[in-house]
Amino acid sequence: MEKQQKYTIGIDLGGTNTVFGIVDAQGTIVAQDSMKTQAYETAEAFVEAGVARLVPLISKVGGLDAIAGMGIGAPNANFYTGAIETAPNITWAHERTVPLAKMFSEQLSSLDSRQKEPFPVRITNDANAAAMGEMAYGAARGMKNFIVITLGTGVGSGIVINGQLVYGHDGFAGELGHVTMVRGKEGRACGCGRTGCLETYCSATGVARTAREVLAQTDRPSLLRGKPAEEIESLDVSIAAGKGDEVANEIFRFTGKMLGEACADFTVFSSPEAFIFFGGLCKAGDLIMKPIEEAYNQHVMPIFRGKAKFLVSGLMDANAAVLGASALGWSE
Numbered sequence: 001m002e003k004q005q006k007y008t009i010g011i012d013l014g015g016t017n018t019v020f021g022i023v024d025a026q027g028t029i030v031a032q033d034s035m036k037t038q039a040y041e042t043a044e045a046f047v048e049a050g051v052a053r054l055v056p057l058i059s060k061v062g063g064l065d066a067i068a069g070m071g072i073g074a075p076n077a078n079f080y081t082g083a084i085e086t087a088p089n090i091t092w093a094h095e096r097t098v099p100l101a102k103m104f105s106e107q108l109s110s111l112d113s114r115q116k117e118p119f120p121v122r123i124t125n126d127a128n129a130a131a132m133g134e135m136a137y138g139a140a141r142g143m144k145n146f147i148v149i150t151l152g153t154g155v156g157s158g159i160v161i162n163g164q165l166v167y168g169h170d171g172f173a174g175e176l177g178h179v180t181m182v183r184g185k186e187g188r189a190c191g192c193g194r195t196g197c198l199e200t201y202c203s204a205t206g207v208a209r210t211a212r213e214v215l216a217q218t219d220r221p222s223l224l225r226g227k228p229a230e231e232i233e234s235l236d237v238s239i240a241a242g243k244g245d246e247v248a249n250e251i252f253r254f255t256g257k258m259l260g261e262a263c264a265d266f267t268v269f270s271s272p273e274a275f276i277f278f279g280g281l282c283k284a285g286d287l288i289m290k291p292i293e294e295a296y297n298q299h300v301m302p303i304f305r306g307k308a309k310f311l312v313s314g315l316m317d318a319n320a321a322v323l324g325a326s327a328l329g330w331s332e
Contacts, residue, residue, distance in 0.1 A: 007061050009054065009070035010326025012126075013037060015089040018050065021319065022057050022067070023326035027137030029319050031057040038091050043098040051107040064112045069120035071328025072100060073129030073321055078171035082123055122328040126150065126321060128165055128174065130278050130313070131158025133324025138314030139276050147272045148313075149176065149259075151279035154191075155199040155206075161270050176266060177203070181258055201258050204234035204280060210251050211237050222247035238284045252284060256291025263292065264300035267308065274309035278320070282312045 007030070012019045014037060022031040033053045040046040058064055076087040082101030087093040101121040108119040124132075131148040134140035140148075144163040150156040155177030159166040166173050177199035178192050187196020188209070200206050212229045215222065223240040224232055224247060240248035263275050281288055293310045315323055 005066060005068040007067045008326045008329025009058075009067060010322040010324070010329065011050070011070065011072040011074075012129075012321035012325055013072055013074035013090075014321075015075065018046075019322050020050070020053055020057060021322035021326060022061050023323060023329075025330075027323055029322060031060045032319075032322070033057060040092060043092045043096075043100065043103065046092055047100070047103045047107055050104070051111075054108070055111065058111075064108065064119065065114070067329070069122065069329035069331070070104065070108070071129065071132070071325040071331075072104070072121065072123040073126045073325035073328075074100065074123060075125065077123045077125045079122065079124040079128070079165075079167050080171040082121070084123070120329070122331060124165075124328060125156065126324075127156030128158040128167075129321065129324035129328065130156075130315070131160055131165060131276075131324070132327035133315050133320060134276050134278075134313060135160060135163075136327035136330065137323050139311045140274065140314075143273050145270060145272050146274045146276060147176075147263075147266060147270065148276045148278055149263075151203060151277060151281040153204055155203050159270060166270075176262070179262060179265070181262060198258065198262050202255050202262075202281075207234040207237055207251060207255055207281065208232050210254060211248075214247060214251055214254075218247070220247055224248060234281060238281070238287070241284060241287045249287065252287045253291045255281075256288050257295040259288075260292040260295025260297075261299050263296045263308075264298075264304075267296075267300055267304045271304065272308055274311050276311045276313055278313040278315070285312075 007022050007024055010021045010023050017034050018037045019034045021029040023029050035053055074084050076085050078085055084093045084098045084100050101123045105118045105121040127150045130150055134148055140146045146160050148158040157174050157176035159174045178197045180196045181198050182196035188200035189195055190197040190200045211232050223245045237248045237251050241252050297305050
């Protein structure tokens, strides 16, 4: 009789740290460890070190046959190929395609001689992993159509339609952070090589840039003037707005308006039940969420108006990325 598989493994592979977690079906992390992502010269050395970290965690839950599979959330990860494709911020992957899912599968399978099939390992980008996590453990439980928008250093998105993540024909669908919001020379330069992308306005770095621009255009008093303009971060804007600073609130209204207008456009192709926002900017609460919803209902087609929910992630803690990745491990 086969042992019941009660757990999955989730790996959050970031530019600085990689976090490993063993997760049960209720979304509880029962064992966890981490290591520095950039401490290894090659992908092979990274995987070997990662498996060494996983072995004691796996032992704690009864061995590999108690685990259904493993999911990895990583930058530039392609679900179809199982690879990280030229990730610019990872030293051992910035100039090559790394078949990371296969590499981990082979190493983990070798731990148990009774393992007849390759140990299942799946990989996707961090925004798609967040969407999987919300569907399995968070705000999207029971939903079949929703969009997760991650607001961090960049703007990412995970699109779920009829209960399935949208990957597109090549595995890279869903880059909603790179829809064009301001066309022509007035658009801000984006790291993707284009101009006017949503990410350049509504990411944490975009909010900080808006703050610098607003402060340069006005002499109104603001708590934000308490530090050099080039040192202002999105957190400073959030703190100032929370204290009633009108300039900071204006910045959030601008950001929320742009996000709301973008969501109004996104609605026409998937008619989501909800937009779920994930990331540090969401901690501003209604200061950012209210302008988003107001702009959405102002600009969306009338047949969609008032239907979508605007929610903050149900996984807003340090373990969210691991939970999101682990949800891939349950996939068949």
